[in-house]
Amino acid sequence: MDGQLLAFTGVAAGMVAMPGADFTVVVRNALVSRRAGIACALGITAGLMLHTALAVAGVAAVLTAVPALFRTLQLLGGAYVLYLGARTLRALRRPRPEAPEETSVAARPLRQGFVTNALNPKAPITFLSLLPQFVPAGSPALPRTLLLALIVVVLALLWFPAVALLVDRLGRWLRRPRAARRVEAVTGAALTALGTVLLLEAVT
Template sequence: MVDGNVEEQRSMLSFLAFIGTSIIVIVTPGPDTATTIRNTLLAGRTGGICTAAGIAVGQTIWALATSVGLAALLVASASLFLAIKYLGAAYLIYLGIIALYEALWPSEQGSDIAVENRSHGRVSPWIAFRQGLISDLGNPKMAVFFTSLLPQFAPTGGSTFATLLALGIVFAGMTFVWLAVYAAAIHRVRNALQRPTVRRLVEGVTGVVLIALGLRIATEQR
């Protein structure tokens, strides 16, 4: 009984350590955060939440791949790792170029209402979800992260499929909650940011950030 209680305490401490580590990783800004912010500004809270959902689904897929060993194979395969890295980086740069184009050459001038209508039409919930999903799946660093993080917090004696997948789902759920809260906060100030001059400035800054993140992913070592 004593050994059982000790093992339960160790498992609880390990899980709490996992939660603490995950919080630090999740709140650190990166490509997923930048994509969520941009889509919230373009399509409101719904756009941001759909982006967050796509990102969470992407992380769940990475967790599943880690649980069955596919992520480890990806990390071990230099050519496949580089292919996904460059595709993911290219996609971020593509989104950044679109944002910069909108900042420099807005597709429509007009009132705030016209801007808002255009923004909603340009980024539908499905597009926002898809962008979040591709942003996350196109980042092979997630494979490195999951294969290095999750096993550290699995019970001693075996990194079981169920445990690794459960930890990955918890991480994805925490990410979704954080990004959804982030989207709600951005949405509260969205009207002020939708003024044409301010909106173009935000688009420009977001575009530069996305391009910089894409270049960083493309050029950094594992």
């Protein structure tokens, strides 16, 4: 692996591991079950695949050229994260179910992970501005950017399931009624705050 690829891998790893809505949604679902956490992690990875594909195709440039479209996606993304936070906080008032339904264990977390990541308009623009910095001058751009995109997807595929597995590993303590409600309250508040920030950024 050449020096540029090593540098890009380090930068991409920091971007993927940075705490945010993706991380919080994975933790929230992993508290339900290992399967839910893994499904959510796979949904986030699928969202990243979409973003990297858009960046490679140059579609992300449209978001930069059309501010109204970018702002619309910001509003949608912020509203969805805010909705997840409000839903988590509202769930604290209800008794915890003995066993989650099959749809909530797999399909719903997968969808939550994908939508949370896919509705982040900053991601494709970040990739669009980042990927060209690691394409050597004179080399074919498409194969190199595809390789860089693959590195991002692999890092996400390693990181988010690892987070889900760690939360599940600590599940015996985290799922105690008092501890679980505290963690859910923190994640709900974090998602609500993140959604609010995203909405404020979109309207200012």
